[in-house]
Amino acid sequence: MDLQVVKRSNKPLLRNELQTNKDYVPLEDSFKDVSVWNSHLAQESLPRWFDGIWLMAECYFYRRIFESFQMTSKLKTYDYFGEQKETALETSMLAVNALTGTLSASTVCLSQLIEVSLWGNKCDLSFTAGKPTSQKANPISTLETLRPNILQDDTVELIEYIYSKKKLKVSFVLDNAAFELITDLVLMDYMMTHGLASQICIYVKMMPWFVSDALGHDVSYVIDRLEQSDSASTASLGQRCREHIASKQWTIEERTYWTLPFDYADMSHRDPQLYDELAHSDLIIFKGDLNYRKLVGDRAWKPTTKFRISLMGFEPAPLVTLRTIKTDTVTGLAEGVAEVEEKKCAEWMVSSEFAVVEFVNPRS
Template sequence: MASKAHPSAKAPSKTMLNLGNLPPRQKQAENKPAAYPRTPTRVNPNQPPWPAYRGYHEYSFAHATMGVRLPTILAKAINDVYQTLNQEYDEGRVLDLLDCVERMQQLMDDLHGNAKLRPIVDDGAGDVALWNKEIAKFFRGKDFMNAPWLFAEAYKYRRLRECFSLSKYWVEYDVFFRQKCDTFSRSAQAVFELAARFSEPQQIQSSTEKNKLIFLELTQICLWGNSTDLSLLIDMTEEDIKNLQSTGGEHLAATEKNILGNDLHKLADYVLTLKGGRVDFVLDNAGFELYCDLVYADWLIQAGICSQIVFHGKRIPWFVSDVTRKDWDWILNTACLHGHLFEDAPEEDMHQLRAMGRRWKQYEKEGKWKYEQHPFWCTGFSFWDLNNEAPDLFQYLSESDLVIFKGDLNHRKLTYDCHFPIQSTFPNAIGPMASDPGAPPVCSLRTIKSDVVVGIPEEVGARLDEEEPGWKISGKYAVVLLSAGNKGKDSAIAAQV
């Protein structure tokens, strides 16, 4: 091995070139446009308006997600399948489920090996062409770590779906269903607290101010219910759950100071002008958060604010705890009405919960509550592409008086999950969802659990970066942000935003 003192180990001397015959260096024009944000014609899923978060960005939550969280979540999913396998006896079903496990193990190897993103195998689902068009057009040659985090994470969950959709007996299997049910069963204290307050039909206040106070508290309950996100709180204890789900007035008063971008009062002033309107919820987590959404929607119906609520969930198991039709039916039919989930609960508590469940089922029968599951919600596209890729869904949402997007993933998709300056306005950050003709009023209720943050004063972000470096992923802070939309007419919400 050559010594570092040997002449061959020395750096070569610099070679000087005479560039006198080349064109002179051009001075950068002072008014040259900045590289970001990208102009609309240059924006695409691999090139959002500002730089995308990617798994190889070690400073970002994307890095921890792709390197640690997703393999951990997949390992838990494999354990869930083995638990089911041990309860089976039919050889055909057992062997079919083992094939599912083998595909899951291959996905695990691809995650650990940072494999290239291959096309989705044609499993007969209607979304295959959409997925593979996006992969071929924007992500050819990309791997889990250098594709934008938003797409790579969604792709992982679609690949997980493929593990079962190619099977004979297990096409509808949800590897997360057991976790979702178990987490809700440990939420008894908060569940019964809300049932005790809302089991009986509400005497709607004649005072607008009183109704506003109720609305503000219910919106906060709906907001902070997002704290129980199974994909982010993998090892949460029962005591952690109780603390996060506290619904007491003092707790809510204390937490409002943690709403950093706060259009809560503007939202209330707008919603209370509605009479017999329609509000849409783009749902996030099943279990306790969905339960909070239902309590909220119940009050909106009883107050005469809404004559219809439309709930939008996922067609397939998604991001661990996202609501599917199975979760919707389970919470109405089993958890709140006919089941025995809370074995030690006093009969009076169960009576109140079931009374509320019966009213909710009646809403469903009368069409006051509707559950929808458009396939677009389970794609890798951001909501900037909603009007282009799912114009039928955009048109349907445009008929709503307000679309409430719940949770962190929906917020990431609204804002293209990129490095928007923190002080960017919410309407600017959601692009076409605010500006396209027909865009409905949009509200994001989001506890902050990932890097993209908008609608917050720059100095607030700078202070938190200094004092609490992990504030963007802690779930301690939240935003309630509002866009007036673009329905082409004067609206009450425009005066609020």
């Protein structure tokens, strides 16, 4: 291994910085986002590990890990979370085969696949501190049991919008690789094969991020694994995904903004090109907890605050968030819902047992 991974310039080890509440220090690698990060770090009022903004600290932590590998000569493109993601996928393949078998043998509707994609978000390696996480059961069979845990459900409004438009141009902002990614591919494939989408732009991270976030090669790896399956229905799904990409109906895109520490409400002035890309969509699908936190600014909103208000003006196109709740911020809930769950379990907001499907259409 390149020794620079362990010993980098004159900086102390990252662990020591964390343990002793050191100031954030500028990045030293040459990746394309360094100037943005360093400019932002210079403007922070309390740029220290214990005293700063939590979301900023998390993003900076993962960016610093990436910096260590960028400072090497041979490990710049190494995915140091890759093995964990691959293990999580392999331990979920029985559930994948059961899911694809159900899809091929019965009539499954769009609302069910939205829920499957939603609950796929429970499989998050950053939430389990990197410990293996996998799906064991056929997710279709668990939907009825899980449905009461969707605390705000705009699925009906979302589906009405999709069917009123059809042939949508969709931007799909991924969260996790492995099983969750497969549930996302299932949803995207359904939309394509049923004429509900004509083009899907799949946004991935451009660096290893929050352990299990999907990178471009994760999409390729998952599709390869699907195609190699002994299950005919699983292999067929992989083949269709491959065809969607080969025909350019699906494109896989990286953008630096997804791994910067900024709210999405800042996107229009910090990255107007990305904002404009999203504005040309008919529907944006945001997956997962981190995307949700950036949508609402990771603020301590009252749970009854309207979801659209909490977006703080981020309205490039109609959008939906499919999120299992893992951190203590949420909006769009009906009066009394949060209080009921709080009485049942004080940790309800960090359990991943509850979820929201929240849809906003600024063009209506």
